[in-house]
Amino acid sequence: MAGAIIENMSTKKLVIVGVTLLLFQALSFMVGGLIAPGPTTAINYLATKCVDTTKNKQESKWFMPWGPNHCQKISTFEEAVAKRIEANNIVFAVHIPMQGKEMSPWFQFMLVILQFDILFKMHNQIEDGAVVTIDVSLAYRDDLYSEWTEMARSFERRNLNCKFSFEKNLGSQDRQYECDPLPFMEVGSVAHKYYLVNIRLPVNERKKVNIGIGEIKDIHLVSIHQNGGFTKVWFAMKTFLTPSILIIMIWYWRRITLMTRPPVLLEK
Template sequence: MAGAIIENLSGRKLSILIGGLMLCQLVCFLVGGLIAPAPSSVMPVLGTKCIDKHFSWNKWYQAREPTQCNAIDSFEDPIILDRNVTANDIVFSFQIPLRFGGEVEYSRWQQNLIATMQVDIVYDPEVQVEPDTILTLEAHLGYRNHGDPEGQWTEYARSTEERTLDCHIDEEHKREGYQYQCSLLPLFELGSLHHNFYLLNIRLPTDSPEGKIMNSGLGRLQDVWVAFIHTNGGFTKVWVTLKTIFFPMIVGIMVWFWRRVGQLSRPPALLEFMLMGLGAALTFLNCPFEYLTLAFDCPWMTLLADIRQGLFYAALLSFWLIFAGEHLMDDIERNRLNVYWRHLSAVLGGCLCLFVFDMCERGAQLSNPFYSIWVTQVGTNLALSFIILAGVCAGVYFCFLSYMIWKVFMNIGSKRQSLSAMSSSRRMHYEGIIYRFKALMLATLLCAAMTVIGFILGQVSEGRWKWDDDIELEYTSAFFTGVYGMWNIYIFALICLYAPSHKRWPKDESKTESLASIHGALLARDNQSSTGEEIEFNRLVGEPGEMTSLTAFVKKATTD
């Protein structure tokens, strides 16, 4: 065998392949930018205040049904004084989705639902907000499907939760009528948006049956808002369509690649095993499990998506380290996985930490969607530390990978000095190999940079709904679909170009083809067609124990 396809593919065919892949990459960006809507939408809802002197969790308080909610506009309403209403008798009702000129319902294409709460507190010099007030809330979430009776709701979850309220007001605004600036409070997260309508009831009691005093120090509460964030159905359709297209493509190229490797007389090299592992991780990521949510309630789908992406990151980062290490061009025998145990331990350790963090958050939400690791100061600091540490590690990894690729380039440059002593055909052959390899390494560096940027922005995008920080970020569907398409196109190209080539270098002139014919012509022109030279060239480019001719060249240059 004469090395890998990247070394023996003609320039015309390689240009057509690269042009086609670049066109696919452009299409991925255009699909996200021109067809897909924004990845997610936010629906802020003002809670309707319902009064019930005989409050019970067996009731549902629905603002759109006057018989189920005795609503008031504000806490200054005379009815509160007339009936001696206390905070224990008030329920905030949120019915979603909102009506926009007609009946609107959620679609299962919208995938998930995240809710954050914010309170409006008016400054009152007599009743001020205490710092780091513990807000205790009783939440009741129900659902109704299309066709169910209007007032019939089924309980989805019920919980009593505590949130730390952080409010402040500037000195010049400490006048009656001005509002505090209060932090966002994470409320709940649903990993599957399976039902058409949802009803949320929230109560802020001042005492419990055990006599515990709660919600003291809240100040003068005026309103409660809940922001509901959901994935846009149009974006999900585009995203799942891309997965449906890429899934069979990657499976097909993996089968083709492994069949070629199986035809070799040598055992598979480490890089070939890593390519198969990377293809398997991408296949798992591409598998469109989202179709299951159209028929079944899958609250674990968000957790599964995180696990799939984590496995892909681990495989991709590990592959890049081994890919660069296998081309360092030194005298160390690296075709073994245990040589890279330090590099892989760092990558797998980081991914394991993120997995543990994700299980603490979304794993617990499978049983209680109102649970959040962000509700306590310790949990918030721990979560922020994980996110910041993950971002720093991603940046350090990219710098280390850049250093390894730079070292590869330097080593190749030093080995190229031996090209001047070769015949013109051999020099042309290896010059082409080195040029193509450098282009592939630069593409690898670009893909790594986009992956690291996408990982950091993804972490900030998810977290910005859960911590109170004035972060303005513009995300587009084109970025998400473009990076996702880049992963598939890049790995497709790697598997294709690093598959074993079936071209053979002939030992007699009657079997000339492709580069072999050019080789003979150049030898005749330069009057260097010695039999020993050609036999040695055949041995180098067709070394049966090597994956590529480049490694054979380096070993020969080192020996010389």
Template structure:
């Protein structure tokens, strides 16, 4: 059984029905995002309460609302010591609303916290640009069965960040305020507990400041308060996203199994293009598998890391497939169907993926046991991050430039071959080959469209996550109404892979060989069940260079 691929033998009527059905499904993915899905993320804002702790943290007790000796006006408070360790900033998450105590749900998937430092202008305590600020942070959690103030420690750390602030000339007077950038504080890969408590101290070592003014907390100016902004994934979006993935997983799995059986029954070894489609389908099945359901009942702090690795795997296989898909229709018989001929092309993808993998493993990996860690918080970590992003960006640009070049060459080859050869043959044969060409053009256009939206979705997601860590955390891309874009792109990627699995599977019809469409002069395709193999499909045979 191998009379070419399904795309070559499927009737126009059946092909139209399939495409129309998939188009309706694609529209449905967008409409579900528009009608039913809330925005991907939401935020809560907390004005951190400043409390006085006479033990200066030596007791190890948690400072919470019921034990807080609140400092009404921080700028007027006179500490009893120079290190300011008796001042504690607290925030209980989530806060109460209308007298009702809210709680976090596992449906929120992740929790991210950014800190707004409020600095007043002062002639005595001057802020110096690029000042280092060091925070002693403790995060505790409480479960439903625990008593009201029975907090257990989740993580503790000394956090060092760079404080960047600006002030207008007219505000350079007592009472004027600086405009400071947001600081990354924490990121939790799962929302495992209903309540959290954050205690922050900003100690100052006066002796160290005398010897070296650039030491942490020596040049941060006059603090007037802290504001914590917590961001989480909306539970409604998580529910819709999980049900979408749950629905698609068995469909993709069934199509993948059907495709595997088709190529496994061939009398020859699978072609490189067939194997590439198989691996692409497998990576999509891994991406679609809704492992997030487990996080609703079990604590999975590594969920963000796993999600990033699955997405990275899919993108790596998808980008590799696009090169092979275009390249298999250009190279001659001496190099076709050989992965080694793509070593140079695939090196861009491998280097870019490897650089981003290193960055992700450092960032997400360390956050598994220290949620306050940020790769950007240290000079060495920042250099690693910049190098990784720079290398991946250069390789990505080179890759897409090369991919565009190959797609243009494929298009040009089709045009030249058709004008040079197609109309020199019989009418019946010309119509058959024209059908193959139009179907291939449809797949190529769909590939370009899918590539564009996939790349756009990837960069918009990265941009949205950067906004969550920056000054646009409250009104960023991911906290806006963008659910339809993500559900639509998710549906398009699935539909694209399903089309490839269906259209490039070996056909169940038995022909003398798909190459007959061009290489033979017969007007009819002759059935011959005894011939069970073909070396290439009609499109690749048509596009291969002439050996005459």
């Protein structure tokens, strides 16, 4: 008898197929809700202010915020002024992940957002349309005692979008601007265990580089990556469902070929 596959199935078989599909759907929801962790994790890193004491600025040197070979640090820019350290000699260093942790390829990707803490100063306010120029370099390694390998280096410009909720007078000095987070970088695959970010804010008054951006107090990096546990559950479900779909397709095509008429376009 010519007709669609579903029309030739008995009521019992149709009920079995429908109930099986509903059970698989319910099981998938339960796995996602009860077993799998949250899809992503966001970690806030406070950059360490390192002092670049190298005389040859052409050398490639990496500044570590902690560990046996950690950099020479300062806590505030007032300390830098007291020690006569120029802004061009300050490097903001961030190690990803935190001490005692390591990254994993199960994290899939790493998205990093930049956040400035900028203080209000009467003599150094943020100008309209202010643009910050950052000299950023990224390195990686897979062992705590190996040398850092450069992964990327770039000069980037970002528009500052900040507002000040107080009156701009002497009484409001050292209050903080409210600045929007800035896109910083994205790593498409987390193939290494440790990453090191070094950020410089070069100042050049003649070329108007990083002039009129206010007094930067601190730099925060927010790292967002996919949770390894979520990736494993997701991968396991895909591994299970892909062969199941193939088996269903083979069964369906076998039923099609057993019919006395040739298959129609929609069935193909």
